[in-house]
Each structure stands twice: as C-alpha cells, then as structure tokens.
Amino acid sequence: MSAQPVDGGRGPLRLVLATSAAMATLGNWPLWQALAELGLLQSAKGWGLAAALAVAVFGALVALQSLLAWRFTLKPVAIFLLLAAAAGAHYMLAYRIVIDQTMLVNVLQTNPGEAADLLSLRMVATLVLGGLLPAWLVWRTPVQPAPWGRQLGHNLGAALVGLALVVAAVLASFQPLSSTMRNHKQLRYLLNPLNSVYALGMVASEPLRRNDRVLLPLGTDARLGPSHAPGAKPPLLLLVLGETARAGNFALNGYGRPTNPALSQLPVVSWRNAWSCGTNTAASVPCMFSHLGREDFASRQANHENLLDVAQRAGLAVLWLDNQAGCKGVCARVPNVETGNLKHPTLCSDGECWDPIMLDGLDARIAALPAAQRDKGVLLVMHQMGSHGPAYFKRVPPAFKRFLPECSTINLQDCSREQLLNAYDNTIAYTDQFLAQAIGWLQQHQASHDTAMVYVSDHGESLGENNLYLHGLPYAIAPDVQKQVPWITWLSPGFAQRQKLDAACLAGRADAAISHDHYFHSVLGLLDVLTSVYQPRLDAYAACRGR
Structure with a gap:
C-alpha cells in the first residue's frame, strides 16, 4: 500500500467520506425510485425526507467505516461495502426485491445453477461500473494512517460525527420519516448497503440466539x-x-x-x-416439515x-x-x-x-x-x-x-x-x-x-x-x-x-x-x-x- 503523508490529504477519513457519499446517493437509487413511485417526491417536504435519508445513510456509513479505518481493514471494508451496494442495487432495481436476513440466507445457499440463472449483461455492467471500478479506485488510492494512538482518536471522532449526522437527520424529519416508514415498511429494507450489513449481522449472530449444535429428538413415542x-x-x-x-x-x-x-x-x-410459512425456500421448507408452526419456528431457540x-x-x-x-x-x-x-x-x-x-x-x-x-x-x-x-x-x-x-x-x-x-x-x-x-x-x-x-x-x-x-x-x-x-x-x-x-x-x-x-x-x-x-x-x- 503506497504511503503518503497524512498532511497531504491522504488520510483514511477522505476515503471514508468519498465512499460513504457515493453509496448514500448513487448506491441508493432503488430507494429514490421507490420514493418517487410512492409519490413522495412531489413536494418540498418529500425532497426533504429524501435528503434526510441520504444524510442518515451517509452518517451511518461514515460511523461504520471510521471504526474500521485501520491499515489492514480500511480498504477491504470499503470494497466489500461497494460491491454489496452494487449487487444490492442491481437486484432491488431488477426484481424489486428487498434485502433482509432471509434474502441473504437465500444468497448464501444458492447453488451454481441458480446463480447462473441470475447472470445477465445488465448485472455485469452494474457490478463493474457500480462496484468493481470504484473498488479498484479504492485499492489504488494511497492512504497513510496516522500513528495508532492519533488514528484511534480520529476514528472515534469521525464515528461520533457520523452518528451525530444520523441523529440530526432523524430529528429534522422525524414526523414524515416515522409516518413513511410506518406506512411503507418495505423502505427500511432498501437502505443500501446498510440492509446487507444488518442482514449479515443477523445471520452471523444466529448461533447466539439459537444453539444449532443441538438437535432435539421429536416423536420418540411414534408408532x-x-x-x-x-x-x-x-x-x-x-x-x-x-x-x-x-x-x-x-x-x-x-x-x-x-x-x-x-x-x-x-x-x-x-x-x-x-x-x-415463508416467502422463500430456505424459510418455508424447514418450517413446513416442523411441528412448531410459523411463529414458533421463527422464534425457536433450538432445532x-x-x-x-x-x-x-x-x-x-x-x-x-x-x-x-x-x-x-x-x-x-x-x-x-x-x-x-x-x-x-x-x-x-x-x-x-x-x-x-x-x-x-x-x-x-x-x-x-x-x-x-x-x-x-x-x-x-x-x-x-x-x-x-x-x-x-x-x-x-x-x-x-x-x-x-x-x-x-x-x-x-x-x-x-x-x-x-x-x-x-x-x-x-x-x-x-x-x-x-x-x-x-x-x-x-x-x-x-x-x-x-x-x-x-x-x-x-x-x-x-x-x-x-x-x-x-x-x-x-x-x-x-x-x-x-x-x-x-x-x-x-x-x-x-x-x-x-x-x-x-x-x-x-x-x-x-x-x-x-x-x-x-x-x-x-x-x-x-x-x-x-x-x-x-x-x-x-x-x-x-x-x-
């Protein structure tokens, strides 16, 4: 990784700000399209809501990336988020899906045949222009972190500023934001790539909520x-x-x-x-063969x-x-x-x-x-x-x-x-x-x-x-x-x-x-x-x- 002096403007913060801004605006094109189709961009108040959402996503991404803005994690994290944002934007635009935990499980369980069915020139173009090209630019951009003590201060400070932006954006548009999210719940699953990050976190933390290493016997009295x-x-x-x-x-x-x-x-x-029982195979098939029923199956603590x-x-x-x-x-x-x-x-x-x-x-x-x-x-x-x-x-x-x-x-x-x-x-x-x-x-x-x-x-x-x-x-x-x-x-x-x-x-x-x-x-x-x-x-x- 090429080194440039921090004073030369090549510190991690610039990269964090640039990638966060790109994802919060262009990467959220499916969100802006959904707002337009719902008729929410036909007034100044609607445009204010969109601006607040953009600022909130930007602030959340700044906070997330700042906490990980270290020499060996900064660029891999930024590249992962850019690729996730590009892939998410493509599928949300192409099929009007949303990204949540069950959708991510579907992706992780997709076999080569299913993956091949989803390949298209449009998808390749979106991934190249929206993901791989920005990722390549990130990888080529020289960054020189400060000494670890000073860098820790920079990272925590930037993360706090990012969280402050989220709070400010929510408070500034609380009434239209709460009403919109209450009446159109699907919009919360379009916040790209935060939706993928949240879904990944839910999947990764599942072992903490359910012990998958234990299989409880069932119907031991069956005859x-x-x-x-x-x-x-x-x-x-x-x-x-x-x-x-x-x-x-x-x-x-x-x-x-x-x-x-x-x-x-x-x-x-x-x-x-x-x-x-569900809206996808990974959720429905295990559920329908279970004795628990949809609600109890979703909240089970053991298999x-x-x-x-x-x-x-x-x-x-x-x-x-x-x-x-x-x-x-x-x-x-x-x-x-x-x-x-x-x-x-x-x-x-x-x-x-x-x-x-x-x-x-x-x-x-x-x-x-x-x-x-x-x-x-x-x-x-x-x-x-x-x-x-x-x-x-x-x-x-x-x-x-x-x-x-x-x-x-x-x-x-x-x-x-x-x-x-x-x-x-x-x-x-x-x-x-x-x-x-x-x-x-x-x-x-x-x-x-x-x-x-x-x-x-x-x-x-x-x-x-x-x-x-x-x-x-x-x-x-x-x-x-x-x-x-x-x-x-x-x-x-x-x-x-x-x-x-x-x-x-x-x-x-x-x-x-x-x-x-x-x-x-x-x-x-x-x-x-x-x-x-x-x-x-x-x-x-x-x-x-x-x-």
Whole structure:
C-alpha cells in the first residue's frame, strides 16, 4: 500500500467520506425510485425526507467505516461495502426485491445453477461500473494512517460525527420519516448497503440466539396406528414439494387459463385458501416439515427433528428425491437422492433436469430401502424445480410450452405482461403434467399399496404486480401472491377407505383457511402415525375422517 503523508490529504477519513457519499446517493437509487413511485417526491417536504435519508445513510456509513479505518481493514471494508451496494442495487432495481436476513440466507445457499440463472449483461455492467471500478479506485488510492494512538482518536471522532449526522437527520424529519416508514415498511429494507450489513449481522449472530449444535429428538413415542394391521396393504404416500407455485394460477382454483388440463381429468381435491410459512425456500421448507408452526419456528431457540424423522422412527421407509437446490437440512437423516445433475437423453438438458427425472428408476430406488421398513409403508418426497424463476423458460421442455410467446430472458421487466404470464403459466401446466404422471405411477402400485399424493408449494411468486418480481419479501409486507400456495390431494380408493376419508367433505373444504402449520400433522394423520406431538386440530384432513 503506497504511503503518503497524512498532511497531504491522504488520510483514511477522505476515503471514508468519498465512499460513504457515493453509496448514500448513487448506491441508493432503488430507494429514490421507490420514493418517487410512492409519490413522495412531489413536494418540498418529500425532497426533504429524501435528503434526510441520504444524510442518515451517509452518517451511518461514515460511523461504520471510521471504526474500521485501520491499515489492514480500511480498504477491504470499503470494497466489500461497494460491491454489496452494487449487487444490492442491481437486484432491488431488477426484481424489486428487498434485502433482509432471509434474502441473504437465500444468497448464501444458492447453488451454481441458480446463480447462473441470475447472470445477465445488465448485472455485469452494474457490478463493474457500480462496484468493481470504484473498488479498484479504492485499492489504488494511497492512504497513510496516522500513528495508532492519533488514528484511534480520529476514528472515534469521525464515528461520533457520523452518528451525530444520523441523529440530526432523524430529528429534522422525524414526523414524515416515522409516518413513511410506518406506512411503507418495505423502505427500511432498501437502505443500501446498510440492509446487507444488518442482514449479515443477523445471520452471523444466529448461533447466539439459537444453539444449532443441538438437535432435539421429536416423536420418540411414534408408532403405527390400527390401519397398519397385519394383512393390510402398506401405505405409499407421495409428498410433492412444489416450488414457487401461485395458487391463483391453477385452473383447479378458478384461474381463467387451462393450466391444469391433466389434473382436471383426475379425482383430485384442490384447496385454494392455503398459506405458506415463508416467502422463500430456505424459510418455508424447514418450517413446513416442523411441528412448531410459523411463529414458533421463527422464534425457536433450538432445532428439532422433523416430520421425516418421526415417520422413520415409527417404522416407515422414507426417501427424499431432490431436483432443486437441496432439502435445507430436512432430509439430513433419511435416504436422499439428488436428481438435478443426472444425465438423461430426454429429461435433462444444459446441466439441469426436468421434474419427471424423479420418476425415472423410482421403483429401483424404493426397492433399495430397508425391506423391514418398506413392508410397513413408504413416505416418498419429491422436491420440484417447478416454477423457479427468473428463468421460467428453462423449467419446461420445448414440446410442453402451451402459452406463446413467452418471456425468454431473466430480465423480467423487459418482457410484456403477456409474455411473462405465458412463461410462468407454462411452468404450472408442466407441473400439472408431472403431477398427473406421478399419480399414474401411484396407480400402478395400487395392487400392493394404498397410494396417495399431496402436492403443496413452498411459497408463491410476484409477477410484476406493483412492480414486484420473484419472491422473498419479509412475510409481514409480502403480497398475498407470494404467500398463497396450492394444496392438491389425490387419494386412491384403497387409501381413502383406509383413512375413512370422505371425498365430498374434502371438496367442501376448498375454501377453508389452512397453512403450512397444518402440514406436519396432516401428513402424520394420513400415515396413521400415533405420537404425542400429533395435534388433531391441525390435521387438515381430520374433519373429513371417519364419515
């Protein structure tokens, strides 16, 4: 690092001020755009609010960087913040997402295939011009800190001035600021790159709030119920875990387009008032397989075993097939198979496999499970690629695209509303085809098993409504389309008789409010697994059982 005298104007403070000013202004373009779209920049008071926000972000960044303005930390911290600000600005502008703890977890758990789907020339340009170029300038700028004692004073002084600016900006605009943040909570997640810093801090401090090294046992008293009597057929229950499917885009739920041509010909029951546990896979999947429910799961202080552990402990064979980005720890203690990277002449292309790959060779996979458990029954989970965006066009083979022309770019805002809906609805129609194939496979096993299928998606999706795309908004502010999910059930006659489930009653519950909170208990009920953790009131099928 080149040295220049502090008196020559090359002290750390100048670099802190310059980078903080750039990020607080240009780096917060998504915030200014959101304020404009909300009509908050149409008056002098609105511009005053924007100025106060800029000053507050600037002051917070000055305080943060000043505390770390030492020889070996100054430039790495500034470069990290610049890159985070550039990346955050791109995705917040491109898809109108916000950045919080769950979004950061999504980023950290993204696999190479998902990351490739998000690459675009626009993203590269933003990262280069908004992140890499300023980072290069920071790295090339010669800085000479003062002796450590004097530098400590400088750093603390600058940090106090930065905090004073934050306090002054908040006090100067307290009334409009508090009103705006109360009425438009999403704005607090647009303060760039403070949103990323806060999210990173929450993720890093999670071990202090929850002991992830301990896994508490669950359902240690689990056993099979009376329907598993000697001589009875064993159950074969298929759980299809959907991805990014909106309940409102299913023709079974009243959607005006023929997105369910196959399922509409089958005796399925579709519940159209089902709600997710989260707005992203990392939050929803572990939550829906938990016994805790959404609120208790979010505030848990320790991790527990899940639905699959209880089913396996009761004596059933369990198998998880994953055609997505992993099971998020849910399948860690049961047999599991990754299918997304398999090679198949017709079911895989460009390093990705379409969902029917999970049906290929399935009989052999089940036959490889322990015979003693298999003879008692099988719980099979298939985790779809489904409607994973933004590259919806990649989720469907060309021969199965029903709605054209479709959006064939990840820059969703560049597509017309019709093209975007066509691309997304193609994924729903292909899921319909896959589910019908899965039911066909189950029907082939009715002679030896009582078979059933339950399809539930992990979360929904925004398709440009209110200029929002994709998913992952904080649950409290997320639109309903990101939280309302399909819940579809198919029961073979043998399974319905085994469970004494009334089909007319199930159909009559189409508008009953249910959620992922019911999933754990509903599956245990369908499997007739008896355990003290099972709560009949949270079994969505219990009201129609025994009629």
